[in-house]
Amino acid sequence: MSKGNWDLFEIFIRSKNGLSHKHVGSVHATDAEMAIENARDLYTRRMEGVSLWVVPSKSIVASDPGDMEHLFEPARDKVYRHPTFYKVPDNIENM
């Protein structure tokens, strides 16, 4: 904790009710309460949000870019999951 290397927290902001929280950056803090205060000062000086989430960075498990293919590629050849895959007869106006 010395030298100012306090825990890192990732900050998520809900810009307005009805929308999800979105990642905006990170702050250092000694605890979650301070993280909220620091995030408030740093990320919402211009009414950027109505709600904050702070999450200790070390609690986040991220996928490995090396696993990108086996995680995301299988979706690529499944075009039938999209509505544009299907032919709709010309005489049908709305579907």
Place this chain on the structure above:
Amino acid sequence: MYTTDLRTKAQKAADAKDTGAKDEIVEASENEARFQARIDDEQFIEPKDWMPEPYRKTLVRQISQHAHSEIVGMLPEGNWISRAPSLRRKLILLAKVQDEAGHGLYLYSAAETLGVERGDLLEQLHTGKAKYSTIFNYPTLTWADIGAIGWLVDGAAVTNQIPLCRCSYGPYARAMVKVCKEESFHQRQGFEIMTVMMEGNAEQREMAQDAMNRWWWPSLMMFGPPDGDSPNSAQSMAWKIKRFSNDELRQRFIDATVPQAEAIGLTMPDPDLGFNEVTGHYEIGDLNWDEFWSVVKGEGHCNRDRLDARVEAYADGAWVREAAEAYAEKQKAKHAAA
């Protein structure tokens, strides 16, 4: 998400002892080719992606220098908060200086995604090992300097930072988007100060002109040495950290700023300045690069002051950091007991 093991599969494999040295070299050059192909394809590089070590190092140096500049940049303006001529100006200046602190923090966060610690970066600043923009080593003598800084210094900074919003490293680019959004008010409030002074009495106009005379040349030097003397630029361009050369950006700033100065009746402090009808650009006299390099080497008016003020502020805040740490520990113990 930035504190997990930052090594990719390939790096982990390379680190494992049983990998033959030959395989490592082949793999490294393959990685490098793939990396450059992604850059050429205008893809963003994210923290956990494989990147060449020199790319990472260049970014750490550039982003941390940028962060230091934002933080040190608070000092020359902070001097004037208590002496602002009206409550309106005081509120604006407070908000601007607070923004600069924010810019520094966005940038330290971006640097940390590259596997460095903030405390170490601050230590490099405080011990004089790290550089920051030379512009902040000039003194702010009168209130008009606050106008000139907002208009010229922040104006030059924005010109530099807009292309950085498309820099190849994702966290740096995203930080720049936020910074640029906030910067636009900084330049306008400075120009407004200059405009109001130019509408004032002779003494006020003289003060504005004097600030212009002192800040014009240093702000042109903020774009860095001429292209011919900027050896690292080509590599940064290939990596798309840099999108335009120093001279291109400088020219862009000159072309935008000269008409603004003329519009409010300021005289450009350059007898050689002229508009080239053929190219459509302003042409300026020679820049004094000897002065630039002497300021870089620490011979500027305020090099010592700035660093001392930073170190002092950090030392004076030590008890606050210690108290916060003690409080957090106490809370933790309380929760554990409950």
